[in-house]
Amino acid sequence: MNTNVYDTLLERGYIAQATHENEIRELLGKEKVTFYIGFDPTADSLHVGHFLTIMTMAHMQRAGHRPIALTGGGTGMVGDPTDRTDMRKVMTKEDVAYNVSCFKKQLSKFLDFGENKALMLDNADWLLKLNYVDFLRDYGMHFSVNRMLTADSYKSRLEKGLSFLEFNYQIMQAYDFLVLNREHNCQIQFGGNDQWSNIIAGVDLIRRIEAKPAYGLTFNLITNSQGVKMGKTASGAIWLDPNKTSPYEFYQYWRNVEDVGVGNLLRLLTFLPLEEIKELESLKDKEINRAKESLAFELTKIVHSEDDAKAAAEASKALFAGGTMGGSVPETTLPASAVENGISIIELLEACLLIPSRGEGRRLIVGGGVKVNDAKIESHEHVVLKKDFKDGEVLIQKGKKTFHRVKLV
Numbered sequence: 001m002n003t004n005v006y007d008t009l010l011e012r013g014y015i016a017q018a019t020h021e022n023e024i025r026e027l028l029g030k031e032k033v034t035f036y037i038g039f040d041p042t043a044d045s046l047h048v049g050h051f052l053t054i055m056t057m058a059h060m061q062r063a064g065h066r067p068i069a070l071t072g073g074g075t076g077m078v079g080d081p082t083d084r085t086d087m088r089k090v091m092t093k094e095d096v097a098y099n100v101s102c103f104k105k106q107l108s109k110f111l112d113f114g115e116n117k118a119l120m121l122d123n124a125d126w127l128l129k130l131n132y133v134d135f136l137r138d139y140g141m142h143f144s145v146n147r148m149l150t151a152d153s154y155k156s157r158l159e160k161g162l163s164f165l166e167f168n169y170q171i172m173q174a175y176d177f178l179v180l181n182r183e184h185n186c187q188i189q190f191g192g193n194d195q196w197s198n199i200i201a202g203v204d205l206i207r208r209i210e211a212k213p214a215y216g217l218t219f220n221l222i223t224n225s226q227g228v229k230m231g232k233t234a235s236g237a238i239w240l241d242p243n244k245t246s247p248y249e250f251y252q253y254w255r256n257v258e259d260v261g262v263g264n265l266l267r268l269l270t271f272l273p274l275e276e277i278k279e280l281e282s283l284k285d286k287e288i289n290r291a292k293e294s295l296a297f298e299l300t301k302i303v304h305s306e307d308d309a310k311a312a313a314e315a316s317k318a319l320f321a322g323g324t325m326g327g328s329v330p331e332t333t334l335p336a337s338a339v340e341n342g343i344s345i346i347e348l349l350e351a352c353l354l355i356p357s358r359g360e361g362r363r364l365i366v367g368g369g370v371k372v373n374d375a376k377i378e379s380h381e382h383v384v385l386k387k388d389f390k391d392g393e394v395l396i397q398k399g400k401k402t403f404h405r406v407k408l409v
Contacts, residue, residue: 003063004028004029004058004063005028005060005062005063005065005301006024006025006028006029007025007302008059008063009056009059009409011274012059012267012268012274013264013267013268014052014056014219014220014268014376015217015219015220016193016219016220017193017198017217017218018215018216018217018218018220019199019200019203019215019216019217020213020215020393023215024188024215024217025215027187027188027215027259028065030062030066031091032066033065033066033125033187033188034065034066034067034068034180034184034185034186034187034188034271035060035065035066035067035068035187035188035190035291036055036067036068036069036070036176036177036180036187036189036190037053037057037067037068037069037189037190037191038069038070038071038072038075038094038123038173038189038191039069039070039071039072039074039103039107040071040075040076040175041071041072041096041099041100041102041103042076042091042099042347043099043237043409044099044102044241045106045239045240045241045244046103046106046107046239046240046241047100047231047237047238047239047240047262048222048230048231048237048238048239048240048253049221049222049230049231049237050305051194051240051294051303052108052192052219052221052222052267052268052269053190053191053192053219054111054191055268055269056219057069057110057111057118057190058110058111058271059160060374061112061117061118065119065210066116066117066119067111067119068119068120068121068184069103069104069107069111069119069120070121070122070176070180071100071103071104071120071121071122071390072096072100072122072123072124073096073097073100073122073123073124073125073127073128073209074122074123074124074125074126074127074128074172075123075169075172075173076091076096076099076174077091077093077096077127077128081377092209093315094176096118096124096148097124100122100124100267102241104120106240106241107120108120108349108398109303110302111115116294119184121180123172123176123179123364126175126177127172127175127305135175137280139171139174139178139205139209140171140210141198142204142205142209143171143174143201145171148167148197148201169198170197170201171200171201171256173198173199173201173202174201174202174204174205175202175205176202177199177202177203177205177214178202178205178206178209178210181210182210183212186211186212186350187214187215188215188216189202189203189214189215189216189217190216190217190218190219190220191216191218191222192218192219192221193219193220193221193408194221195218196216196218197267199216199217199218199378200216202214202216203215203216204226209382211379222265222268222269223388224257224261225258225260225261227262231259235336238250238253240303242304242308242341245307247300247304247308247311247312248311248312248315248329248330249330249402250299250303250304250312250392251296251297251299251300251302251309251312251313251316252296252312252316252401252402252403253296253301253401254292254296254300255292255295255296255316256292256400256401257292257295259288259292262280262281262288262291262292262295263277263280263281263291265295266280266281266291266294266295266298269295269298269299270294270295270298270299270302271298272294272298280294282291293313293316296309296312296313296316297309297310297312297313299330300312300313303369304319317330322331322381329395329403329404329405330403330404330405331405331406331407332351332353332404332406332407333407333408333409334351334407334408334409335408335409336386336408336409339384339385339386339389339408340386342383342384342385342386343383343384344381344383345361345365345370345372345377345380345381345382345383345384346358346361346362346380348372348384348396348406349361349364349370349396350399351406352396352404352406354369354396354398354402354404361380362380364398365377365378365379365382366380369398369399370396370397370398371393371397372384372388372395372397373388373390373394373395374395374397389406389408391408392408393405393406393407393408394406
């Protein structure tokens, strides 16, 4: 390991806080270190919010260190109160187990889980076997309620009510770190900056009980210029599962990020060299689109495939240029007979699942948010005629970024 990965993470802008910065850097420079990041299975796919931590794991593994991807089959039964204004929906064991299996499949695309490589573990294996009274007696004594209540994740919930169920979450996460330290010599826990209190709890527990060093390190969350976490759109989260967010939609999301943040995203979410990124982010005016295209292409290539990235890039360029559409634009097929006498724009939007209701469709059109073949639709009573289907297809644009192709069969 010629280059200390701590310096790499620092240079690329990942690191927000570290419990013992100098000790962590020295440790990462002299030996192979086992570390872990937790993923609570609240859905059946990872999303963009997870991808920053996945990239840190990839950087660490490339530098010779050993990642543990810990899926929360146990903690997922409780739910993390962090960044919540209300209690999370309690999931069934079956839901949690299914989501964990989906996470494992996705994470295998980014990390090497070969022999003596990364580990994939599930905290259900130890948390669901605990005897509650024994657990309280052996570990509860090490946690100060007063200190726990100073954590942002709990303070923000006190006014509306914090359930005792959720209050256990920090203790359970700390216990995870202790188990991984004992069984796999895991020395560092990584996580988003919103996990700082939970990570410190685990570091302190190991140092108290095992009387040996343990460390925590958090990463800056990805936000836009208003400080809002990225990864969601009006239609929902940006998922890593191509069946939930198509490669084209994924590409378009990154192609349309704010100019001011593109350099930071290139550093955090791609493996492009820093010299190349510096050149890209220095571009001005319309030229900055080259940087956005690089970001969208590299991310789509990593998350999906190079072929998907190429197809999405071609489709995107064609749309911006007003030319022929590529194959990556989401599409709906209709029988030619459905448009023989024309089809109302509202019906067409419904057929493409672009609107949740007819009322929403009317509001969208009144606001100038719908185009067909690049022509703005002025009325919700507009009828799309068969002749509008050039070469048997039309292109619908919803808002600035959502495109959908309709083909006649």
